[in-house]
Amino acid sequence: MTERLKFICSLIDKTESFIDVGCDHGFVTEFVYKNGLADKITACDISLPSLNKARKTVGAGKAEFICADGAVAAKEYKTVLICGMGGMEIIRIMCGCSPEKFILSPQKDVSEVREALLKRDYRIVTDRVIRDGKKYYDVIKAESGGGKAQLLGANPLMIKFGMFLNEHNPDLEAKLNNSLAAVSGYKSTQENILKAEDLKEAILWQQRLKKL
Numbered sequence: 001m002t003e004r005l006k007f008i009c010s011l012i013d014k015t016e017s018f019i020d021v022g023c024d025h026g027f028v029t030e031f032v033y034k035n036g037l038a039d040k041i042t043a044c045d046i047s048l049p050s051l052n053k054a055r056k057t058v059g060a061g062k063a064e065f066i067c068a069d070g071a072v073a074a075k076e077y078k079t080v081l082i083c084g085m086g087g088m089e090i091i092r093i094m095c096g097c098s099p100e101k102f103i104l105s106p107q108k109d110v111s112e113v114r115e116a117l118l119k120r121d122y123r124i125v126t127d128r129v130i131r132d133g134k135k136y137y138d139v140i141k142a143e144s145g146g147g148k149a150q151l152l153g154a155n156p157l158m159i160k161f162g163m164f165l166n167e168h169n170p171d172l173e174a175k176l177n178n179s180l181a182a183v184s185g186y187k188s189t190q191e192n193i194l195k196a197e198d199l200k201e202a203i204l205w206q207q208r209l210k211k212l
């Protein structure tokens, strides 16, 4: 299993019902089954060939396999995992359900996902950048209740780059530096200048924390 998938799996608590939305290879569903983490386990994918990959990994009869849009399929589950999709698609799926816990790994628009969780009163309890090979991935776990209060107390930079920006994480610092290098190579528009300023500020937070 990759570092990203290992970290995602480490966030899954024992639960009554679990759904892996966009399961594809099925490695996370298999982990939940093998570790007895849920009474009801469902692997869901909108693509039948992808769902069949999960069926092959996990084994027929060991979980329920549903070929459907997660926005419809995830309604009744206590833990909903949606990883490896764009943030806006994750938000659309999230809006179709109200589980006790979400575990999410958006490939882009991560700040929009944070904001959507907090506005729906989900408190973000884990928000970590994980390096996997040459890539960096955001992984977020959120629990029902307390999100609106967390939003009120959050600095805008935390919504943009991570709710735990005030804790040093070498992978987060490296990702911020990479993003700054990328933005610095873009056209010098007002938007890009502001993005670079935010990134510099976030990097300073991380560097100060490293010295403590």
Ligand SMILES: C[S@@+](CC[C@H](N)C(=O)[O-])C[C@H]1O[C@@H](n2cnc3c(N)ncnc32)[C@H](O)[C@@H]1O
Pocket: 021, 022, 023, 024, 025, 044, 045, 046, 047, 050, 068, 069, 070, 071, 082, 083, 084, 085, 089, 093, 105
């Ligand atoms: C890149 S794979 C991610 C696989 C795995 N979750 C991971 O993080 O490694 C994305 C999967 O999500 C599925 N998918 C995309 N939109 C979906 C939706 N609305 N409902 C269910 N599955 C969806 C795709 O078919 C694809 O198999």
